[in-house]
Amino acid sequence: MKRSAPLLPILSAMTGLLCFGVMDGFMKIAALAVGAYAALFWRNLVGSIIMFPVWLARGNKDGSRGLPGREAMKLHLMRSGVSGVMAVLFFYGLARTPVAEAMALSFIAPLMALYLAAALLGEELSQRAVIGSLLALSGVGLIAAGKFGGSYNIESLHGLIAILVSAVLYAVNLVLQRRQSQLAGPEEISFFQTFFIFCLLGLGAWWFAPAPPPHLWLVLSASAVLSTASLMLLGWAYARAEAQVLVPLEYTAFIWAALVGWVVFAEPLTLRTLAGVVLIVAGCLIALQRKPAPECAAERA
Template sequence: MSLLSKISIHSDERSARLAGIALMLAGIGMFSLGDALGKVLVAGYPVNELLLLRAAVPLAILLTLIWRQRATLPRLERPGLQLLRMVLSTAEVAAFFVAVVVLPLADVITYYLACPIFVTALSAIILREQVGWRRWSAVVVGFCGVLIALQPSAQTVSWPALIALAGSFSFAVLMIVTRSLRATPDIVLAATQFTGTFSVGLVLAPFAWRAPGLPDLGLFVLAGCISIVALLCTNRSLKLAPASVVVPYQYSMIVWAVMFGYVVFGDVPQVSTIVGAAIIIAAGLYIFIREQQLGRGEAEVSPPV
């Protein structure tokens, strides 16, 4: 291979990584908006109802797109892994909203932001991604920033906390599985995730149902549409770049949490929150700059268009 070809491949890989980071940041921002909206809704509606209505419209849109493109879509790869991914997605969404009903949102977010630690470890073990000590250090520093910012309460030893921790681990495994299914089209990945939450909601919602008014029904639909955008961004991100590179940017969730907490719930950030957010941003920028400089790693498989 010529030197020019090597430079071109190196440049393409670096561009893919940077695009993956940008998409992860966008997806986390949308997820954070959806979480804030979901917290508002679960204050007046059962979690099962949220799972059902939040998934109904997005699933209908995605299945319509899949049906129209069915002739051009490739055969579904690794059905067993697709089913596992659907189960993991449903479990982590349900765990988040069940936990947030009981625990302070800050505590639940703390557990979910442990996800990059899990992903970094699992990506090295399962995906054989190269994770150097610098990236490990940045991930750990970012998590320390989360702890400084959120200051988990004494309730973190309760059973809802264990549910939140299980949800965080499920989300981490979900990221790893998504990375392993890079040949699956984005709309199919998103549709399988919504299928799981819709199915659970459909079975359980009749046991605890509160008829929503038109404004609240619109909020449920909006929450679902936000979730579509968030899922498409994060799924594409995991196709473009190694999981151990992009997942640490989930730490940016704390920045969004501060903003939405102030605008929506009137929460004024404490000094510790600002300090923690600054540490998180610094850790994320370090990984970003490091990837710009190196742009190296395992060979990437180009995602389908």
């Protein structure tokens, strides 16, 4: 089937990534105010309320109404569990790390997904993937060197470690997404992932999710709306243009993350971070060249 011209999908993807970058800024505000766990719990409550009527109106991928099949529900639950832990760790790290650095470090997830796909799905791991991984890891080391060199406090070290562990889980998330996308549409995935994460975090909400102050509900609502908009815009784009056209655009998320960090949190953008980003992005592009590549930032949480 002939695909449409890529201009509109490109604009849609870039707008979705802009929404995603601004969403991270709102979530950092919420995480600093009530903690990462509480911020994610309440944001997913708002997101579930938003996505429920959308899913009801659109139905499932096969056109049916009501609950999806058993296999799809199993994947929704599995991915929600991984995504929930991943998101809590990411936003915990984001509250202790500059936004641009957090986004840069998360870029290693697609490379990890290649190795996981080779181990779990039997996919071939090319020499290009190995070279790209080494290049990207050198970029991570460059960014991390400043923190372990003593110029940051212990909280920022905890934040860095949390983001790296989150990136590993995001790679697992990407592998699960490959199967999930075959069974469910974007509205179904968005609703059930948001709702299941809310339910799973609800198990510890009594202890870790105090009710946010009234003014923070606007921040959480804005975050939920931006997250939902990002998922829908990126889903629309990837349905209408090839991944090899859109995947490189994922790295523009760093631009929006750097701007949000600078404008909202007065976070400087260091030469060390910029150099690390260049190495990470170059490594990812080398590793993913001429191979179907997973989305890097479209679905963090």
